[in-house]
Amino acid sequence: MISALDLFRIGLGPSSSHTVGPMRIAAKFLQTVEEAGLLENVARVQIDLQGSLALTGEGHGTPDACLMGLMGLQPETADPEQAHAAAAEVRASRRISLLGRREIALDPATDLVLDFETIPDLHPNGMILTAFDAAGSDIAHQEYFSTGGGFFSSRQQLEQTAPDDQVSYGPAVPHPFGSGAQLLEVCAQSGLDIAGIMLANETVRREEADTLAGLDAIADAMNQCIDRGLSREGLLPGHLKVRRRARSIHQSLISRPQDNQAETLMDWLNLYAMAVNEENASGGRVVTAPTNGAAGIIPSLLRQYCSEGNHAVAANARRYLLTAAGIGLLYKQRASISGAEMGCQGEVGVACSMAAAGLAALWGGTPEQVCAAAEIGMEHNLGLTCDPVGGLVQIPCIERNAIAAVKAVNAAKLALHAGETPRVSLDQVIETMRQTGLDMSSKYKETSQGGLAINVVAC
Template sequence: MQREQISVFDIFKIGIGPSSSHTLGPWRAAQQFTASLMNSKLLYEVEQIKILLYGSLAKTGIGHGTDIAILLGMSGADPVTFDVNAITPTIDIIKTEQRLFLGGAHEITFSYTEDLIFLYQESLPFHPNAVTFQAFLTTGEAFSETYYSVGGGFVVKDGENDSEKEQVELPFPIEKAGDLLHWCLTTGLKVSEVVMENELAWRTEAETRERILQHFKVMKECTFRGTHSGGFLPGGLNVGRRAAALNKKLIGGRSYTDYESWIEAIRAGGNSFNYTLDWVSCFALAVNEENASFGRVVTAPTNGAAGVIPAVLQYYIAFCDGFTEEKIIQFIACASEIGCIFKKGATISAAMGGCQAEIGVSSAMAAAALTECLGGSQRQVMMAAEIAMEHHLGLTCDPIGGLVQIPCIERNTMGAIKAITASQLALQSNPDKAKVSLGAVVNTMWETALDMNSKYKETSDGGLATNIPISLPEC
C-alpha cells in the first residue's frame, strides 16, 4: 500500500477564509470538478448544474462560506490569487442574474435557491464533509462526481484516497512520530533539516525556500492588516473586531510606516509578561478576524486555527530576535512535519475530531517549531508538541451560528499561549523522563475523535452553539 506523502505546502496552503475544510476544500473540489468536465470535453455540453452538500458542509456551510467558495471555484476563480474585495459583487451577480460561467468560459443558467441543495439530515460514510456535483448535458446524459473535504484544504475524490498522487522517493520516509525521532537521532539532523531534505524530492532547495517565504509574506501581511482593520465581522453575530484597538493601545503612540517598523515599535515597548502576552493575543486575533472576514490567510494547518502559528512566529520575531529568513524557514519547516504526523496518524479535520484536531494540532506545531528555533534538542521539540496536544485533548468544535467566530477566534489566542508554555516546559525538561510520547498522544487524539459525539464535530448541534443565544454579544 502506498504511503501518504505530505509536503510543507500541503500542510501550509494560501487561501481565503473562513474555513479550510468548509471553504478552501469545497473551492478546490469545485475547481477539480470543472477540470474533469474540461478533460472529458464535456464543459460546453453542460446545460445545468446541481450541487449537493452533505453532513457538516450542509449544517454549517452558510456560516463557513461553503456556498460562496463552490460558486467561485465553479467560475474559475483561484483562492490563492482571487481578489478578496471581488467576492461579494461576484456572488451577487450569480444570485441576481442567475447565471454561472463554468470555468470562466461557459455560461449556464443557475438558481442559487434550487441548484445548490443543503442535505442537512444526510451524510456520506467516508467523511462528514461531502459534496456531489451533477452536470446535466445537452445529450440528456449526466456527469457526476463526489468529493470529500477532509480537513486543512485537502480534498479526496470518491473512489480515490489521499495517497493516490504521484509518489516520490523520500530520503526520510515518515509515517509516525517514532519514524521522525529515528531519522533525527540516526542522522543528527534537526526536524526542519529532515523536512528540507525530503522536500528535495519535489523541488530544489531554492524553490522550497522561496515558497516558504511567500507563505510567510501572506502570514505577516494578514497579521498586519488584521491589526489595522476595525468594524464588525460578517455573518450576523455582530462580533466586533478587537485586534486593531488592542494594537493601538499596546503601541502607545510609537510611530511606524510598515510591517518592519511596526515590529521595531513593538520591541520598543519592552518585554514585560503582560505586554508580551497581550501582543501574542493581538497577533492571533488579527489573523482570525481576517479569516472570518473572507481575508487571505495561510492554513496552519487549517483556516479555523490559522492564527496560532503566525502568532507564535510573530512572538519569536518580536521578542526572541527571530527576524531572519533562515529562522523563519526553520520555524515553518519544523511546524509542518508535526502537522504531517497528526494528519497521517489522526486527523486535522474538526468535522472528524472536534477542535482538538485544529487548535490542538496547530498548537503542537507551533510549540515544536518554537522549541527548535530556541535551540531545543530533537527530543525536546517532540516533547513540546506532545505537551501542547496533551492539553487540548477532547476540545470540541461548537461554533455559534456555524460561523468561525465564537469561540474560534479566541481559541487561537489560547492555542498560541499554550504553544509557548509547552515550548518553555520542554526546554526546561529532560525528555528522557517524559511519561507520554508524541506518538501516544497522536493515538489518543484519534481515539478521542472516534469517541466524540458528532454534535461536537463542527455541526453546531451542541455545546456553545446551542447554549448561547445568537443575539448575545461575544464575551
Template sequence: MTAFVSALDLFSIGIGPSSSHTVGPMRAARAFAERLASDGVLDQVTRISCALYGSLGATGLGHGTPDAVVAGLAGLEPQSCDPDQVRGAWSRLGGKGAEVRIAGGQAVRMLRSDVALEPRTRLPGHPNAMTLQAWGDGPLPLAEETYYSVGGGFIRREGETASESGALLHPLPYSSADELLALCEEHGVSFCDVARHNEVAVHGERGIDAGLDAIWAAMADCVSHGLSTEGTLPGGLGVKRRAPQVRRRLEEYDRDEHLRDTSTEWLHAFALAVNEENASGGRVVTAPTNGAAGIIPAVGHYYLKFVPGADAAGIRRYLLTAAAIASLVKKNASISGAEGGCQAEVGSACAMAAGALCAVLGGTPRQIENAAEIAMEHHLGLTCDPVAGLVQVPCIERNAIASSTAVSAARLALHGDGTHLVSLDTVIETMRQTGLDMMTKYKETSEGGLAVNVVEC
C-alpha cells in the same frame, strides 16, 4: 506509506473563513468544471447542481460554502482569487438566477437552489462531502462526481486512493514520531533538517526557500492587515474586530518600558488579527486549517519580536518543523474539525507551533517532540461548536489562547531533557480515538455546545 507532506501543501495560501468548508469546496468545484472541459461535454451543459452533505450542509451558510462552490465552478482558485469575488457569489445569483461562466468559458444559468444543503445526509467517506452534477437536455446527468473536503483545504474524489508514489521522492521517509526521532538520531539532525531534505528532493533548494518565504510573507501580510482593519465581522453576530484596539494599547504600553511585559498580549493580538481576517473572508494561510490559522503566524511573530537573534532563516526552520509535526497528525489522526472536533484543528496547530518554537529556541529533537506532545495533550476532547456556524465564537479567542499554550509548552519542554511518559505518537492516537468517540453534534455541525446555548441577538 510515509507521513511526510510538503510544507508548501500544508501551508496553502487561500481565503477565509474555512479551509474545509471554503477552500476545499472551491477546489472541488473547480476540479469538476475542469473535468467537464477536458471531457468535451462542457458545451452541452445547461445546468449544474451541487448537494452539500453532513458538516458542509450543517454550517455551509456560515462558512460561505455555496459562495465557494459558485466561485470554483467559475474557475477561481483560492490562492490567487480576489476574496471579494468569492464573497456573495452565491447570493448574487438572485431569485431568478444568473449566468456563471464555467471554468471561465461556457455560460450556464445557475439558481441559488442549485446548491442544496443536506446536513442530515452523511456519506461514509467523510463528514465533509459534496456531490456535483452537470445536466444537459436528457433525463440523466452528463457527469457526476462526489468529493470529500478532508481538512486543511485538501480534497479527495470518491474512488481515489492515496498515492504512494511521492514516497519514492522522499529520501528520509517516516510514518511516526518515533521513526522521525530515530532519523534525527541516526543522522545527527533535527526535525527541520529531515523535512528540508525531503522538500529539496521534490522542490529543490531555491524552490523550497522561495515557497517558505512566500508563505511567511502571506502570513505577515495577514497579521499586518488584521492589526489595522477596524469594523464588525460579517454574519449577523455583531462581533467587533479587537486586534487594532489591542495593538494601539500595546504600543502605548511599550512606550513606557517599565510599565509591564507585553509579550503575551502581543502574541494574543497577532492571533486575533489573523482570525478576524479569516472570519471576514480575507486572505489567510491554512495552518493546518483556517479555523486554526492564527496560531502558527502568532507564535512566529512572537519569535521574531521577542527572541534575541531571531531571523528569516529561523522562520524557515520554524515552518519546516511545524510541517513535519503536522504530517504526523494528518497521517495518523486528522486535521479536520468535522472529523475530530477542534482538537484536530486548534490542537494540531498548537502542537505544530510548540514544537517549532522549541526548535528555533535551540531544543533537541526529543525536546521538540515533548513540546508538541504537551500542547496536543491539553487539547484532547476539544469540541468544534461554532456559534451560528461562523468561524468567530469561540474560534477567534481560541487561537489566541492556544498560542499562549504553544509558547508555554515549548518553554516547559526546554526545562527537561526530552524524557516524558506520554509520547507524541500516543497522544496523536488518543486524539484520533477521541474524535471517533465524540458525538457528531460536537464536530463542526453547530448542533451542540456553545452553538445551541448562546442566544443570538
C-alpha cells in the same frame, strides 16, 4: 510524505475544509468535465452539500465557495474582495460562467442543495456534484470529500480503488518517516534536525531554492495577514454582529508602557492571533496553518519570535515552519486535521502542537525536546470541541486561537525545562487524539448542534 507547502497554503477564509476544499472541489469537477470534452454540453450544475458542509455551510461560506470554484477561481490566487463580489453577482443574476468559459443559468437557491439529513459514510464533509445537459440528462457525476486543511479526495480515492490520491505523496524521499518515533530515529541516523529532514525531503519535489522561496512567501503572507487585521475595524460578517477588536487592542498596547514583559508578551501573542482570525472570519486571505479555523496560532509565534517588525527573518522563519510542518504531517497522516472528524482538537490542538514544536526548535531544542513540546501542546487540548456559534468561525474560534498561541509558548518552555524522557510520547498523544475524535459526539464536531452553538443565542 506530504509537502510542507501543501500543509501551509494561502487561501480564503473562513474555513479550509468548508471554503478552500469545496472551492477546489468545484473547480476540479469542472476541469474533469472539460477534459472529457463535455463542458460545452453542460446546461446545469447541481451541488449537494452533506453532513457538516450543510449544517454549517452558510456560516462557513460554503455555497459561495462552490460558486467561486465553478467560475474557476483558485483560493491561492483569488483576490478576496473580487471573489466575493463575483459570487454576489451570480446570486443576483442567477447566471454563472463555468471556468470563465461557458455561461449557464444557475440558481443558488435550488442548484446548491444543503442536505441536512445525509451524513456521508466516509467523511462528514461530503459533496456530490452533477452536470446535466440541455435535455436534463446526467452527463457527469462525482462524489468528493473535503478532508481538512484544504485537502480533498473522491469516494474512489478514500475507498482506495483509485490509483492515486488527491493528497499527492510524490516520489520517494531520502528520509521517510511515518511516526514520531521514526522521525527521531531518522534524526539520530542522519545527524539532521527536524527542519533539516523536512528540507531534504522537499528537494525531491523541487529545487531547494524554490522550497525556501515558498516558505518565505508563506511567512510573508502570515505577516501581511496580521497587518491587515491590525488595520481594520468594524463588524465581522454575519448575524452575530461580532466587532473586530485587534485594531483597538493594538492601539492600546503601543500607547502604554511595556513594563511587565511577561504580561506584555501574552498581550502581543493574543493580538496577533486575533488579528489573523478576524481576517479569516471576514473571508480574507489567510494561510491554512494547518486549517483556517486555527490559522492564527502559528503566525502569532512567527511574528513574535521569527520577525523583526513585520518582516520575517528568513533563517528563523524557515526553521520554525519546517519543524512545525514535520509535526503537522504526522497528525494529517496518522489521525486528521478536520474539525468535522476530530473536533477542534484536530484544528486548534494540532496548530498549538505544531507551533510549540517550531518554537522549541527555534530555541535550540533537540529533536526529542521538539517532539516533547508538540506532545505537550496537544495533550492539553485533548477533547477540545468544535461548536461555532451560528455556524460562523467567530465564537469561540477567534479567542481560542489567542489562548492556544500562549499555550504553545508555554509548551515549548516546559519541554526545554524537562530533564527526563516524557512519559507520554508524541505518537501516543496523536493516537489518543484520534480515538477521542472518533468517540466524540457529532454534536461537537463542526455541526453547530451542541456546546456553545446551542447555548448561546445566535441573534
